[in-house]
Every structure is written in structure tokens, then in C-alpha cells.
Amino acid sequence: MTPFTISLAALAGFLLIWFLIEKSRRRTHPVTGGLQENINLPHTDEFELYANAFSHCSRKTRLVMAEAGVPYRYHSIDLIETGKYETIGPRYLKVNPSGLVPTLVHNGHPIYESDDILTYVADHASPDAGSLVPTDPAERTEMNRWLESGVISSDDPMENMPARAGSCIPGLTFPVFVTAIRYIPLRRILVGFLFHPDKKRPAFFTASRLFGLRTMLSQKPLQQMMHASRDHMRGHLAQLAQKLESTQGPWILGEQYTLADVTWSCILLRVDETGWLDHFLQDADLAPVRTYYTALKNRDSWKAAITDKAHPIVEKAEADLKKAIATDSKIAKALYG
Ligand SMILES: N[C@@H](CCC(=O)N[C@@H](CS)C(=O)NCC(=O)O)C(=O)O
Structure with missing residues (x-):
């Protein structure tokens, strides 16, 4: 063996050991939702929230903390x-x-699962928070129905789009993901092939980084997924408009702002920032949704939980997408055609 092959073998051995150690430190497994009383984590504040600026589920939890008036220490956690x-x-x-x-x-x-966090905060966090949940059992059931519609499943985020508005979110967000990933170095995206439990994510982001929006939007399976999300979301918005008309608003259940409005704030925000809201609201039947969305944005919680936590990469990506839609008819057709 030459000194060169010995060095090569030593390097390969070193990399393999590094990979195995890193892999064992990054092992993931499913968790059950709710409060985990048997786990004790280091903390400095009574409440600490680990969340991401762009994540739909994270936004719900920041909004509920703001609505309940609960102070907390914020840990910003990046997604790719x-x-x-x-x-x-x-x-x-x-x-x-x-x-x-x-x-x-x-x-x-820790408390896992965003919807369990919402109910936990409403039940335990502050004396005012209880008002986020109706006392009347029938109203409570109705609130839960709207909450359930906003869920994004941890196992299959796009399951059952006809029943869940939350399942339409990943497909509608797809063009913003593609534009955002331009700002992330490729080597960071590739790390996902080594350690991310769901290899579809690094595969999607690598392709987006390499090929860009125009090419990704012309892929038939991606287009179909996006169009299915769009069409089902239109149906969910029509149901929302009917509900708001029947309760006379200003909130989903009428006079009382509830956890259902927390979830739907985040759904409408995502539909808006990904460029779909104006497209949907061309339909006059959806007018109550616009009024409702304006009222949500005027609440104090919106500034604390959404505006003040905006992420610069996401803001750039949204601006890029809007520009691409305005200047490239092929992109506009792929989205809205
Ligand atoms: N059902 C979970 C879903 C949580 C979830 O899917 N979170 C996404 C962000 S919205 C995430 O952390 N993804 C990890 C990744 O993309 O690598 C909940 O509601 O909390």
C-alpha cells in the first residue's frame, strides 16, 4: 500500500466514524402530543417556545401566546x-x-403538537386565556371542527385535502419554498440526505435550488399537487365565507374570538403571502373572508406574533415570487391557469 492509499483509507475511516456518531446524535422518533410531565428540560423562564418564523404550526402557537397575554422566552429554530x-x-x-x-x-x-399547545395555553396559561374557548359545549364542538380543519398531520402533511384546509398548505407554499431556497447554500441543503428522516425534503429542495421556479412549476406531478391544493383551498374558503355570513362575524363563532380564529389567521396569512389570496378573492362570494382577514390583522396579537417575527429570507422569497408572477406569463399560467 502506498502512503497515498493509506491516507485515503484513514480519511474514509474518519469520515465514516464521524457520520455514524453524528447520525446517532440526530436520531428522531415520533412523539405523542400534549404535556410530557416525565421530561425535564433546562429552562430559565416559566414558558419557553421553540418555533420557526415561517412554519404555519409555529405561528399558531405564537398567536395563542400573544392572545393569552403570556410572556415567554423565544427560541428561533431554523428549517432549511x-x-x-x-x-x-x-x-x-x-x-x-x-x-x-x-x-x-x-x-x-415540553408540550408537543401545535393544537395541543393551543388548548394547553387556553386551559392553563393565564386567567384571560380561558376566554379563547367557548363554555357552551355545542360551540366548543364547533370550534374544534374548525381547529381540526387547520391541522397539518405530522405523518402525512397533505392527507385528506377535501376535509382539511391545513393539508392544502404545503402545496400552496411550494412556489415560495422554491424561491426561498435560492438563498440557502447547496451544501446546507445536501446535509439533509445524510441526516433528515424524510429524504423527500432534501430531494425537493436540491431540485428547487438547482432548477429554479420556472422548471419546477413545469413538472406535471408538482403542478397537479399544487392545483389540487388550490382547488380544495377554494372550497374551504367558501365554507369559511358561509360560516362568517351565518354567524355575522366578526369571528368564526360570532362575537367570541376563539382558538379556531388563531388557526385560521395562520391559514389565511399563508394563502396571502404565497400570492393566492387575491386570486381567490376575485370571487365575490368570498367577500366575508376579506373582511375577516382584515379584522384578524388589526388585532394586537398579529403584530407581536407575526409582523415582529417576520423572516428576511421569506420576505425576499415572497417579493421574488410576486415579481416572477407579474413578469413571467408562463409562471402565472402554471399557478393560476
Ligand atoms: N402536527 C405537527 C406538525 C409539525 C410540523 O410538521 N412542523 C414542520 C414545520 S410546519 C417541521 O418542523 N418540519 C421539519 C422539517 O421541515 O424538517 C404540529 O401541529 O405541531
Whole structure:
């Protein structure tokens, strides 16, 4: 063996050991939702929230904290579309071994799943928070129905789009993902092939980074997925408009702002920032949705939870997408045609 082959073998051995150690530090597994009383995490504040600026589920939890008036320490956790795969870093996996955001930590005990966080905050966080849930059981059931519609499943984020508005979110967000990923170095995206539990994500982001919006939008399966999301979301918005008309607003259940409005704030925001809202609202039947969305944005919680936590990469991506739609008819046709 020459000194060169010996060095090569040593390097390969070193890389393999590094990979195996890193892999074992980044192992993920599913978690059950709700409060985990048996887990104790280091903390400095009574409430600590681990969340991402762009993540739909994270936004719901920031909004509920703002609505309940609960102070908390904020840990901003990146997803690859906002910079890096921080959710599968060893530090965050100690907080939530599923590798998903958000996680709320109360006195060191984590609470998993965004909807469990919403109800936990409404039930425990502050004396005012109880008002986010109706006392009347029938109203409570109705609130839960609207909450359920906004869920994004951890197992299959796009399951059952006809029943869930939340399942339409990934497909509608796809063009913004493609434009955002331009700002992320390729080497960071490729790390996902080594460590991310869902290899479809690095594959999608690598292709988006290499080929760009025009090419990605011309791929038939991606177009079909996006159009299915769009068409089902239109149906969900029509149901929302009918509901708002029947209750006379200003909120989904009428006079009382509830957890259902927290979820739907984030759905409408995503539909808006991905360039779809104006397209949908050309339909006059959806006018109540516009009034409702304006009222949501005027609440104090919106500034605290959404505006003040905006992410620069996402803002650039949204501006890029709007420009591309305005200047490239092929892109506009792929989206709206
Ligand atoms: N059902 C979960 C879904 C959480 C989820 O899917 N979070 C996404 C962001 S919205 C995530 O952390 N993805 C990790 C990744 O993209 O690598 C919840 O509601 O909390």
C-alpha cells in the first residue's frame, strides 16, 4: 500500500466514524402530543417556545401566546427554507425528538403538537386565556371542527385535502419554498440526505435550488399537487365565507374570538403571502373572508406574533415570487391557469 492509499483509507475511516456518531446524535422518533410531565428540560423562564418564523404550526402557537397575554422566552429554530436543518440538530432533538417545530416548554416540561399547545395555553396559561374557548359545549364542538380543519398531520402533511384546509398548505407554499431556497447554500441543503428522516425534503429542495421556479412549476406531478391544493383551498374558503355570513362575524363563532380564529389567521396569512389570496378573492362570494382577514390583522396579537417575527429570507422569497408572477406569463399560467 502506498502512503497515498493509506491516507485515503484513514480519511474514509474518519469520515465514516464521524457520520455514524453524528447520525446517532440526530436520531428522531415520533412523539405523542400534549404535556410530557416525565421530561425535564433546562429552562430559565416559566414558558419557553421553540418555533420557526415561517412554519404555519409555529405561528399558531405564537398567536395563542400573544392572545393569552403570556410572556415567554423565544427560541428561533431554523428549517432549511429559512437557513438550516436546525430541527434535526442534537440541541433541538433534546427538546423534541420528533425533529418538528413547534414545542412549548412549561416549567421545563415540553408540550408537543401545535393544537395541543393551543388548548394547553387556553386551559392553563393565564386567567384571560380561558376566554379563547367557548363554555357552551355545542360551540366548543364547533370550534374544534374548525381547529381540526387547520391541522397539518405530522405523518402525512397533505392527507385528506377535501376535509382539511391545513393539508392544502404545503402545496400552496411550494412556489415560495422554491424561491426561498435560492438563498440557502447547496451544501446546507445536501446535509439533509445524510441526516433528515424524510429524504423527500432534501430531494425537493436540491431540485428547487438547482432548477429554479420556472422548471419546477413545469413538472406535471408538482403542478397537479399544487392545483389540487388550490382547488380544495377554494372550497374551504367558501365554507369559511358561509360560516362568517351565518354567524355575522366578526369571528368564526360570532362575537367570541376563539382558538379556531388563531388557526385560521395562520391559514389565511399563508394563502396571502404565497400570492393566492387575491386570486381567490376575485370571487365575490368570498367577500366575508376579506373582511375577516382584515379584522384578524388589526388585532394586537398579529403584530407581536407575526409582523415582529417576520423572516428576511421569506420576505425576499415572497417579493421574488410576486415579481416572477407579474413578469413571467408562463409562471402565472402554471399557478393560476
Ligand atoms: N402536527 C405537527 C406538525 C409539525 C410540523 O410538521 N412542523 C414542520 C414545520 S410546519 C417541521 O418542523 N418540519 C421539519 C422539517 O421541515 O424538517 C404540529 O401541529 O405541531
